[in-house]
Amino acid sequence: MATIGDVAREAGVSRSTVSSVLTGRKLVTPPTRQKIEAAIEKLNFSVNAGARALATSRTMSIGVVVRFHEAEFSPALATYLIDLSDAAREYGYSIVLLTEADGVAAVRRMIAGRQVDGLILLSLVNGDPRLEPIASAGFPAVLIGMPQDTMSIDAVDLDFAAGARMLVDHLVDAGHDHATFVQWPVELYESGATYAVRFADAARQRAVDRGLHLVEQPLPVEPELVRRDLAELVSDPRKPRAMLVHNDTAAAMLPFVLHERGLRIPGDRSVVSLHSAELAQLFALDVTSVASEPLAVSQVAVELLMRRLNAPDASAESRLIEPSLILRGSVARPA
Amino acid sequence: MATIGDVAREAGVSRSTVSSVLTGRKLVTPPTRQKIEAAIEKLNFSVNAGARALATSRTMSIGVVVRFHEAEFSPALATYLIDLSDAAREYGYSIVLLTEADGVAAVRRMIAGRQVDGLILLSLVNGDPRLEPIASAGFPAVLIGMPQDTMSIDAVDLDFAAGARMLVDHLVDAGHDHATFVQWPVELYESGATYAVRFADAARQRAVDRGLHLVEQPLPVEPELVRRDLAELVSDPRKPRAMLVHNDTAAAMLPFVLHERGLRIPGDRSVVSLHSAELAQLFALDVTSVASEPLAVSQVAVELLMRRLNAPDASAESRLIEPSLILRGSVARPA
DNA sequence: GGGCGCCAGCGTACCGGTTCGCCGGCGGCA
DNA sequence: TGCCGCCGGCGAACCGGTACGCTGGCGCCC
Numbered sequence: 001m002a003t004i005g006d007v008a009r010e011a012g013v014s015r016s017t018v019s020s021v022l023t024g025r026k027l028v029t030p031p032t033r034q035k036i037e038a039a040i041e042k043l044n045f046s047v048n049a050g051a052r053a054l055a056t057s058r059t060m061s062i063g064v065v066v067r068f069h070e071a072e073f074s075p076a077l078a079t080y081l082i083d084l085s086d087a088a089r090e091y092g093y094s095i096v097l098l099t100e101a102d103g104v105a106a107v108r109r110m111i112a113g114r115q116v117d118g119l120i121l122l123s124l125v126n127g128d129p130r131l132e133p134i135a136s137a138g139f140p141a142v143l144i145g146m147p148q149d150t151m152s153i154d155a156v157d158l159d160f161a162a163g164a165r166m167l168v169d170h171l172v173d174a175g176h177d178h179a180t181f182v183q184w185p186v187e188l189y190e191s192g193a194t195y196a197v198r199f200a201d202a203a204r205q206r207a208v209d210r211g212l213h214l215v216e217q218p219l220p221v222e223p224e225l226v227r228r229d230l231a232e233l234v235s236d237p238r239k240p241r242a243m244l245v246h247n248d249t250a251a252a253m254l255p256f257v258l259h260e261r262g263l264r265i266p267g268d269r270s271v272v273s274l275h276s277a278e279l280a281q282l283f284a285l286d287v288t289s290v291a292s293e294p295l296a297v298s299q300v301a302v303e304l305l306m307r308r309l310n311a312p313d314a315s316a317e318s319r320l321i322e323p324s325l326i327l328r329g330s331v332a333r334p335a
Numbered sequence: 336m337a338t339i340g341d342v343a344r345e346a347g348v349s350r351s352t353v354s355s356v357l358t359g360r361k362l363v364t365p366p367t368r369q370k371i372e373a374a375i376e377k378l379n380f381s382v383n384a385g386a387r388a389l390a391t392s393r394t395m396s397i398g399v400v401v402r403f404h405e406a407e408f409s410p411a412l413a414t415y416l417i418d419l420s421d422a423a424r425e426y427g428y429s430i431v432l433l434t435e436a437d438g439v440a441a442v443r444r445m446i447a448g449r450q451v452d453g454l455i456l457l458s459l460v461n462g463d464p465r466l467e468p469i470a471s472a473g474f475p476a477v478l479i480g481m482p483q484d485t486m487s488i489d490a491v492d493l494d495f496a497a498g499a500r501m502l503v504d505h506l507v508d509a510g511h512d513h514a515t516f517v518q519w520p521v522e523l524y525e526s527g528a529t530y531a532v533r534f535a536d537a538a539r540q541r542a543v544d545r546g547l548h549l550v551e552q553p554l555p556v557e558p559e560l561v562r563r564d565l566a567e568l569v570s571d572p573r574k575p576r577a578m579l580v581h582n583d584t585a586a587a588m589l590p591f592v593l594h595e596r597g598l599r600i601p602g603d604r605s606v607v608s609l610h611s612a613e614l615a616q617l618f619a620l621d622v623t624s625v626a627s628e629p630l631a632v633s634q635v636a637v638e639l640l641m642r643r644l645n646a647p648d649a650s651a652e653s654r655l656i657e658p659s660l661i662l663r664g665s666v667a668r669p670a
Numbered sequence: 671g672g673g674c675g676c677c678a679g680c681g682t683a684c685c686g687g688t689t690c691g692c693c694g695g696c697g698g699c700a
Numbered sequence: 701t702g703c704c705g706c707c708g709g710c711g712a713a714c715c716g717g718t719a720c721g722c723t724g725g726c727g728c729c730c
Contacts, residue, residue, distance in 0.1 A: 001449065003716055014680050019718055026719095029678065046447030050388040051716035054685050059385060061431070068417065075410030075613065082403065085434040094450070096396070097430040099420040112381030114336065115429070224619035249617065256591030278410065282584065284559035338686055349710045354688055361689095364708065386686035389715050 002043035010039035022047055061094040062305065063116040065130065067103050067123040076248065076276035076294070080122060080144070083298035091306055093117075103130045111139045118305045120144060126192035140308040142301045145194040152316040154304045156297055159320035160195045160274070161202035163290035164246075166325045167272040168206040170288060171242050175333045176270060177211060178240035180233065182254075183218040184247045199246050199274065215240060223249055230257045234269065241334055245273035245287075252283050266332035274323075287330035290323045297321055337378035345374035357382055396429040397640065398451040400465065402438050402458040411583065411611035411629070415457060415479070418633035426641055428452075438465045446474045453640045455479060461527035475643040477636045480529040487651040489639045491632055494655035495530045495609070496537035498625035499581075501660045502607040503541040505623060506577050510668045511605060512546060513575035515568065517589075518553040519582045534581050534609065550575060558584055565592045569604065576669055580608035580622075587618050601667035609658075622665035625658045632656055 004022070008015045013032055020026035021036045028036070039045070053059045064084055066077060085095045096116055098106040103121075107130050110116050117140065121130055124145030134141045135151040143155035171179055181203060183189070184196050207214040217233060219226045226249050233239055234257060245251050251273045258269055265271055265287065274290040300319055307314065339357070343350045348367055355361035356371045363371070374380070388394045399419055401412060420430040431451055433441040438456075442465050445451050452475065456465055459480030469476045470486040478490035506514055516538060518524070523531050542549040552568060554561045561584050568574055569592060580586050586608045593604055600606055600622065609625040635654055642649065 001447075004718095005716080015716090016681075016718080016720095017679055020679085023718075027678070032679080044447070046444075048389075048716055049448040049450040050385050050394060051685090052718075053385040054383075054389050054687085055716080055718040057685070064432075066417075075413055075617070078410055078413035078416070081413070081416060081432060082401075082434050085432045089435060095432040097399075097416060097420045097432050099417050100424060109381075112336075112379070113384040115384040222619070223617055224621075227619060252618070253591075256588075256595070260591070260594045282410070282558055283587070284557070284562065286559075339688095340686080350687080351689080351711075352709055355709085358688070362708070367709080383686055386715095387688075389717085390686080390688040392715070 001048075002045040004045070004047070006043055007036065007039045007045050010043060011035040057114070059115060059117050060092055061096050061116050062088050062302075063096045063098050063106075063110045063119045065098045065103050065106055065119060065121045068099070068101075075282075076278050076292075077122070079276070079278045079294045080298060083295045084120060084302065087299045087302040091302065093302075104133065107133050111137050117309055118142070120301055120305060124194050126194060126197065128192075138312070140305060140312065142305045142308070144297060144301050146198065146318065146320070147192075147194050150316065150318060154308055154317050156300045156304060156319040156321065157195065158293055158297060158323055160199040160323075162320070163274050163323040164199045164203040165206045166290055166323065167244055167274065167288075168203055168210060168212060170272055170325065170331060171244065171270065172210040172212050174270065174331045176240070176242040176331075177334075178213045178215070179207075179242035179244050180240050181207075181214045181216045182230075182233075182243055182245040182247055182250050183216060185221045186218045187221060189218070196246070203244060203246075213240075214244070219247055219250055223253075226250055227253055227257065230254060231261070234258055234261055234263060241268070242270040242331070243272070245271060245275070248275045248279050251275040251285060251287075251289075252279055255283075255286065265330045270331040270334075272331060286328055288328045289326055291326055293321050293323065336383075337380040338383070339380070341378055342371065342374045342380050345378060346370040392449070394450060394452050395427055396431050396451050397423050397637075398431045398433050398441075398445045398454045400433045400438050400441055400454060400456045403434070403436075410617075411613050411627075412457070414611070414613045414629045415633060418630045419455060419637065422634045422637040426637065428637075439468065442468050446472050452644055453477070455636055455640060459529050461529060461532065463527075473647070475640060475647065477640045477643070479632060479636050481533065481653060481655070482527075482529050485651065485653060489643055489652050491635045491639060491654040491656065492530065493628055493632060493658055495534040495658075497655070498609050498658040499534045499538040500541045501625055501658065502579055502609065502623075503538055503545060503547060505607055505660065505666060506579065506605065507545040507547050509605065509666045511575075511577040511666075512669075513548045513550070514542075514577035514579050515575050516549045516551045517565075517568075517578055517580040517582055517585050518551060520556045521553045522556060524553070531581070538579060538581075548575075549579070554582055554585055558588075561585055562588050562592065565589060566596070569593055569596055569598060576603070577605040577666070578607070580606060580610070583610045583614050586610040586620060586622075586624075587614055590618075590621065600665045605666040605669075607666060621663050623663045624661055626661055628656050628658065 004015050004018050008018045018036055020028050021033055088095050100106050119141040121143050124143050124147050126147045128147055131151045131153060134153055141153050143153055144157060146155050146157045188196050219229050230250055230253055263269055271287045273287050277292045277294055339350050339353050343353045353371055355363050356368055423430050435441050454476040456478050459478050459482050461482050463482055466486045466488060469488055476488050478488055479492060481490050481492045519531050554564055565585055565588055598604055606622045608622050612627045612629055
């Protein structure tokens with residue numbers, strides 16, 4: 001591979017002049033610029049990313065730390081990875097994928113080895129141990145998820161609390177006074193997954209405020225048991241006719257389970273949900289729901305990180321993405 | 336951050352001696368080794384990945400080029416990314432994610448910028464334009480997918496042809512002589528997606544050989560239309576009672592669609608399928624199927640790439656992963 | 671016509687490691 | 701006791717870029 005020295009020799013100029021052309025930081029007269037560009041073309045030269053990184057101490061790459069929860073709906077992850085990568089590329093950055101089980105070790109390794117300029121963390125939980133090394137090193141990072149204590153690290157997420165309130169309001173406005181709250185597995189709440197906790201807390205509070213009686217129904221981790229529990233749930237005539245769903249597996253299965261029992265939406269059951277956009281698209285889910293906005297979240301995450309890289313000492317920012325309710329007519333007035 | 340020079344000063348030795356300890360390529364006496372290790376510990380030193388990459392011209396990272404097909408079942412992608420990343424880390428390598436729409440440009444950029452030591456390509460199609468720059472640069476790479484012409488690049492994939500034969504055999508052995516072949520959208524075959532084409536070709540051939548009459552039924556891209564078409568399909572009494580499924584969306588929906596119509600597996604319909612492991616797990620799919628083995632495929636892909644990095648001139652290898660049939664009793668003898 | 675200012679381009683130091691040739695001291699053997 | 705060989709540690713060059721201070725030539729203005 002050609003180096004900057006080869007280009008310089010070919011063009012009959014010094015290495016530093018070639019560098020000026022490459023970085024665009026200094027003026028170069030058109031004739032010499034053209035000679036250099038011709039040489040670059042001829043030698044098929046392209047800057048060595050590692051060497052540039054060493055010289056500028058900027059790697060132009062971002063680490064994305066994902067943590068794999070059994071209880072989570074993993075396909076949503078792919079969407080985030082792709083959207084993050086696309087957003088990062090807009091700024092000329094690449095994504096380095098960090099998947100090891102021990103996220104803290106991954107974070108430490110990246111900070112110590114200077115392999116990335118910044119980090120983006122996914123799958124956050126309250127009290128997440130990955131925050132401490134970041135905070136104490138003052139390393140540029142953005143959280144996707146909103147823990148109770150962000151430890152002064154930039155963060156962004158969908159406003160799950162607002163989403164929960166919208167859905168509760170929608171049921172109440174239609175006249176419902178009872179609803180089943182179909183939840184994630186208890187393990188997810190116990191782990192402190194921020195989106196699950198924030199949604200649930202806000203839903204409960206809003207239900208109290210609006211006089212909606214909420215029957216909480218956490219579901220198992222295993223999909224076959226989810227299906228079984230859902231079937232039982234919808235078969236039981238004593239259960240509420242309205243359902244507030246925050247569980248992707250359940251959201252995907254529910255229309256089928258209802259249909260199996262000959263129950264119609266919204267005639268027999270009113271359903272509102274917040275589930276991954278990926279899932280909705282894939283299964284053509286047709287219930288009134290809050291959109292999860294992975295693209296917007298990813299873009300803001302990258303944007304916040306860029307800001308942080310350019311202003312390391314700016315004060316931390318937490319940004320909530322305003323959710324929007326997609327009406328699909330899955331809620332009717334109770335009989 | 337501490338540099339190797341700081342460590343050397345702290346330990347009272349030269350930089351090269353510290354380097355010897357770090358790389359382990361040269362003998363160092365226990366006392367000096369201990370002094371150096373103490374200094375490393377004290378200064379919390381860790382080698383700068385970029386600098387090492389420049390010096391050794393090994394970046395210790397692998398680019399993964401994914402291409403996003405509308406018609407594909409994207410969640411399966413997340414599994415591959417995670418499994419690849421885990422496998423790579425076993426060898427000390429990181430994964431750089433390359434998602435841009437123009438995969439050829441991504442490949443060119445990586446090769447020219449020497450940002451990664453090798454590439455792994457996903458979502459391969461026959462005549463994939465990404466192969467040419469790799470082949471002509473002789474850049475280390477592994478394909479996940481088996482195009483007709485690998486252009487002498489290492490490749491690995493599940494043996495979809497063998498899988499198709501297993502499923503056809505299973506139906507025939509149970510006494511079926513007619514079956515619907517539920518397919519991916521035609522667009523996917525037209526794009527030349529290698530796994531789809533290889534499965535379909537082998538299924539057709541085996542069906543002819545074994546005297547099974549195969550009725551091909553490609554499905555639309557849009558999930559809601561998939562559901563509608565499946566419903567029509569299973570409602571039509573003239574259609575075969577056996578179904579050979581190669582379409583993840585359809586595989587997920589089929590049990591529900593059948594159940595809706597009051598049709599039972601295997602009493603009313605015999606079903607065999609090849610779908611993503613991720614999907615099967617998520618929806619507790621309960622049909623006799625060929626496992627898709629993303630973990631094994633990923634591990635072999637990384638293994639092949641490592642071999643290639645250590646032996647750039649070895650001849651290209653294509654490896655097919657032997658599929659296995661998971662019996663789940665979804666096939667019965669026809670009445 | 672002479673002096674001054676401007677700026678294109680050059681040279682060199684540096685980023686943080688690795689590698690390799692060399693040297694000096696020590697131990698073993700005759 | 702003297703010589704030789706071995707090897708632990710050192711120094712310097714190098715990987716491929718960037719950054720910064722300097723210089724020399726040109727044009728403008730007086």
